[in-house]
Amino acid sequence: MIWNFTKMHGAGNDFVVLDGVRSPIEMTPQRARALAHRQFGIGCDQILLVENPSHPEADFRYRIFNSDGSEVEHCGNGSRCFVRFVHEQKLSSRNPLKAEIATGLITLNELPSGDVTVDMGQTRFDPTSLGFDVAGLTSKTDGIDTLYELPLTTQDGSVTKAVWLSLVQISNPHAVQVVVDVDTTPVRQIGPLIESHPRFAKRVNAGFMQVIDRQTIYLRVYERGAGETLACGTGACAAVAAGVRRGILDSPVKVRTHGGWLTIEFDGAQLRMTGPATTVYSGQIDIDKLVASIPASTTQEKP
Numbered sequence: 001m002i003w004n005f006t007k008m009h010g011a012g013n014d015f016v017v018l019d020g021v022r023s024p025i026e027m028t029p030q031r032a033r034a035l036a037h038r039q040f041g042i043g044c045d046q047i048l049l050v051e052n053p054s055h056p057e058a059d060f061r062y063r064i065f066n067s068d069g070s071e072v073e074h075c076g077n078g079s080r081c082f083v084r085f086v087h088e089q090k091l092s093s094r095n096p097l098k099a100e101i102a103t104g105l106i107t108l109n110e111l112p113s114g115d116v117t118v119d120m121g122q123t124r125f126d127p128t129s130l131g132f133d134v135a136g137l138t139s140k141t142d143g144i145d146t147l148y149e150l151p152l153t154t155q156d157g158s159v160t161k162a163v164w165l166s167l168v169q170i171s172n173p174h175a176v177q178v179v180v181d182v183d184t185t186p187v188r189q190i191g192p193l194i195e196s197h198p199r200f201a202k203r204v205n206a207g208f209m210q211v212i213d214r215q216t217i218y219l220r221v222y223e224r225g226a227g228e229t230l231a232c233g234t235g236a237c238a239a240v241a242a243g244v245r246r247g248i249l250d251s252p253v254k255v256r257t258h259g260g261w262l263t264i265e266f267d268g269a270q271l272r273m274t275g276p277a278t279t280v281y282s283g284q285i286d287i288d289k290l291v292a293s294i295p296a297s298t299t300q301e302k303p
């Protein structure tokens with residue numbers, strides 16, 4: 001079966017975007033992993049699938065699949081690319097657009113500058129909403145935020161260190177910590193220990209933020225189901241929400257990532273993200289042939 005696709009990125013967080021409106025697309029974890037495969041496939045952090053909505057007020061439904069094949073609730077950088085895709089593919093000229101995601105509606109507005117502003121929808125801060133088991137953990141209050149101390153252990157069970165985490169659900173789950181220097185923080189060693197920690201029933205995106213000043217941070221995110229990406233939109237939102245609640249940031253906040261800059265506004269409840277969306281190229285792929293071409297040894301799911 002031949003699929004048309006468009007390769008896009010939002011601040012370097014890259015996507016394969018598919019139109020499931022004009023012709024239905026059946027996405028499976030195996031197909032998602034094959035498309036995302038950096039050597040055997042097209043290569044991307046996430047796959048974005050645009051579909052007809054089931055919510056009466058939505059223009060489209062927007063589904064997200066990580067490169068490990070897991071379907072997830074939200075993708076901030078992807079949402080900006082989603083609205084650019086809808087306009088470029090002439091699926092709709094409406095602007096702003098309303099998109100249906102797992103936990104409700106988000107509103108997306110393509111600006112004359114080419115940047116996109118997204119009202120990110122429901123935000124929660126309670127551990128249960130993230131599926132985080134806090135039983136027996138030490139906690140502390142900082143500003144109006146509650147932080148939890150999570151001991152991290154390596155495979156042999158030795159405790160490497162404990163990290164103080166803020167918990168934020170932007171439809172998808174985030175655990176954010178403040179670090180002194182994000183460039184020298186071993187994000188790729190610590191990130192997986194948090195992302196797949198057994199206390200996170202749904203796994204979690206692990207954010208590492210360095211506060212530059214009260215309105216500027218430098219952020220790296222080890223993403224659930226994708227590893228470290230050049231940028232993470234929901235991660236930027238989670239970091240700013242945590243920083244404002246801790247009283248160390250003032251909205252709006254400029255977020256520096258390895259892939260570019262995002263601007264996040266947070267009023268204590270609602271989050272708004274503004275940033276770029278870039279179309280790289282479009283192409284076609286025989287999805288069945290692609291799936292068959294990938295050696296089993298390279299497609300095992302993440303733990």
Ligand SMILES: N[C@H](CCC[C@H](N)C(=O)O)C(=O)O
Pocket residue numbers: 013045046064066072073074075076077078172173205223224225226229231232233234235
């Ligand atoms: N890895 C995330 C989904 C993609 C989020 C990120 N790419 C963004 O821009 O928000 C999760 O499993 O919740």
